[in-house]
Amino acid sequence: xxxxxxxxxxxxxxxxxxxxxxxxxxxxxxxxxxxxxxxxxxxxxxxxxxxxxxxxxxxx
Amino acid sequence: xxxxxxxxxxxxxxxxxxxxxxxxxxxxxxxxxxxxxxxxxxxxxxxxxxxxxxxxxxxxxxxxxxxxxxxxxxxxxxxxxxxxxxxxxxxxxxxxxxxxxxxxxxxxxxxxxxxxxxxxxxxxxxxxxxxxxxxxxxxxxxxxxxxxxxxxxxxxxxxxxxxxxxxxxxxxxxxxxxxxxxxxxxxxxxxxxxxxxxxxxxxxxxxxxxxxxxxxxxxxxxxx
Numbered sequence: 001x002x003x004x005x006x007x008x009x010x011x012x013x014x015x016x017x018x019x020x021x022x023x024x025x026x027x028x029x030x031x032x033x034x035x036x037x038x039x040x041x042x043x044x045x046x047x048x049x050x051x052x053x054x055x056x057x058x059x060x
Numbered sequence: 061x062x063x064x065x066x067x068x069x070x071x072x073x074x075x076x077x078x079x080x081x082x083x084x085x086x087x088x089x090x091x092x093x094x095x096x097x098x099x100x101x102x103x104x105x106x107x108x109x110x111x112x113x114x115x116x117x118x119x120x121x122x123x124x125x126x127x128x129x130x131x132x133x134x135x136x137x138x139x140x141x142x143x144x145x146x147x148x149x150x151x152x153x154x155x156x157x158x159x160x161x162x163x164x165x166x167x168x169x170x171x172x173x174x175x176x177x178x179x180x181x182x183x184x185x186x187x188x189x190x191x192x193x194x195x196x197x198x199x200x201x202x203x204x205x206x207x208x209x210x211x212x213x214x215x216x217x218x219x220x221x222x223x224x225x226x227x228x229x230x231x232x233x234x235x236x237x238x239x240x241x242x243x244x245x246x247x248x249x250x251x252x253x254x255x256x257x258x259x260x261x262x263x264x265x266x267x268x269x270x271x272x273x274x275x276x277x278x279x280x281x282x283x284x
Binding site: 012013014015016017018019020021023024026027028029030031033034035036037060 | 061062063064065066067068069070073074077080081089091092094095096099100102103106107108109110111112113114115116117118119120121122123127173176220222265
């Protein structure tokens with residue numbers, strides 16, 4: 001995801017690479033956090049995911 | 061997003077729910093080391109952040125804060141602070157100082173950022189490591205090239221270790237790659253003693269983890 005133009009100016013300076021295999025549910029969370037952290041997501045669902053806090057057992 | 065041969069509909073989920081994400085799906089699984097190298101080649105930016113699917117940014121400023129850690133040309137990588145959430149609340153690989161830079165000998169694969177061009181110039185991770193230990197091997201080559209790994213100052217990444225981890229596979233490649241690390245990086249005159257100690261430590265570790273017969277049988281299956 002070339003997603004960090006808002007941080008560094010006109011050109012993106014960083015890419016977040018997520019590697020995955022057969023962990024669809026966890027990946028959904030990981031992507032949502034990256035997008036929201038970047039500020040590039042306009043999806044309210046992503047924001048809701050971020051607003052919830054992790055519990056020690058890994059659930060949200 | 062690099063999909064290493066998922067069969068659970070991961071790629072379809074990403075395409076459907078996150079259409080803005082650049083997805084590369086591979087039919088065959090070749091492991092995270094190969095895929096991280098692939099991700100570096102596919103990216104076009106100066107810096108790359110690498111996380112696994114069992115990690116999540118705990119705060120909104122992880123990327124922004126980590127970018128600020130690259131404030132010297134000799135910083136080739138940043139070890140981003142992380143917490144193994146299912147184990148404890150200890151923040152790992154975190155700089156002890158906000159003001160002064162601290163360097164490390166390595167970083168964890170699921171929480172780091174790299175200078176991409178430098179990574180590619182140095183050949184990336186050694187793919188014959190297959191699994192485990194590639195980070196330390198890259199970091200020592202980074203140091204040899206005149207660059208360092210800086211301990212990060214950002215908010216931590218939360219690492220949710222997969223309950224489906226194959227510890228036997230991790231132990232096998234972990235010990236195997238300790239030997240490969242020595243072979244690749246230890247000066248020749250120190251190699252015999254280094255290999256002897258590394259092998260002995262690996263054997264002791266293996267015996268503590270599982271009954272000897274179990275390890276021998278598993279190893280025999282792999283060799284055959």
